[in-house]
Amino acid sequence: MARHVGLLRVWVCWLLALVGQLYKxxxxxxxxxxxxxxxxxxxxxxxxxxxxxxxxxxxxxxxxxxxxxxxxxxxxxxxxxxxxxxxFAKCAFPFWFGRMIYWECTEDGNLFGRKWCSLTKNFNRDQIWKYCDSY
Structure with missing residues (x-):
């Protein structure tokens, strides 16, 4: 039974990949x-x-x-x-995030610990941002 389920999974994955290539x-x-x-x-x-x-x-x-x-x-x-x-868009310093004003890139609020910045002065309102290590 487990072998049949494994073959079924392989077949479904192959089929989904094929459909994904055909769909534009x-x-x-x-x-x-x-x-x-x-x-x-x-x-x-x-x-x-x-x-x-x-x-x-x-x-x-x-x-x-x-x-x-x-x-x-x-x-x-x-x-x-x-x-x-x-x-590329520049960071908007200083920017407002949460209850603080930031004058440089921050890791605050990022689950992956990467530095980011807001592209507008008010991140709380606009939610527009980018990573600082990317240009």
Whole structure:
């Protein structure tokens, strides 16, 4: 009996992997088409936050592109560029988290002990953040 259950598990895992490869997320594909239908603008400064499709983004994004990119306008209208190290969103110091004000990256509130910071002055309200060790 245990052998049959083991074979059934292997078969189900294989089937799920196959279905996952065949399924393509239509929203991810349309995001790629929308972004790549415009040529990259190599000169310009990233604007954060920016609106793209139905979302608002506070840092560089990667929608099935070869690298992370950003919009050069508040609302994406086709002007974009691949993000370089200096283009990624900057921490907003000081920021308010819980009942404290932080002037540098903190491990407080992170289950994994990694340092993070808020991308807005009020983390309590906005809940927008990034890890400090990533650029």
């Amino acid at each position: 997320d239509p929203s991810a594909t349309s995001a790629t088409v929308a972004m790549t239908s415009f040529p990259e603008t190599k000169v310009g400064k990233c604007v954060f936050p920016f609106y793209y499709k139905n979302g608002i983004y506070y840092d560089c994004v990667k929608f099935q592109a070869k690298s992370k990119w950003c919009s050069l306008n508040k609302t994406f209208i086709g002007n974009w560029k691949y993000c370089l190290k200096d283009d």
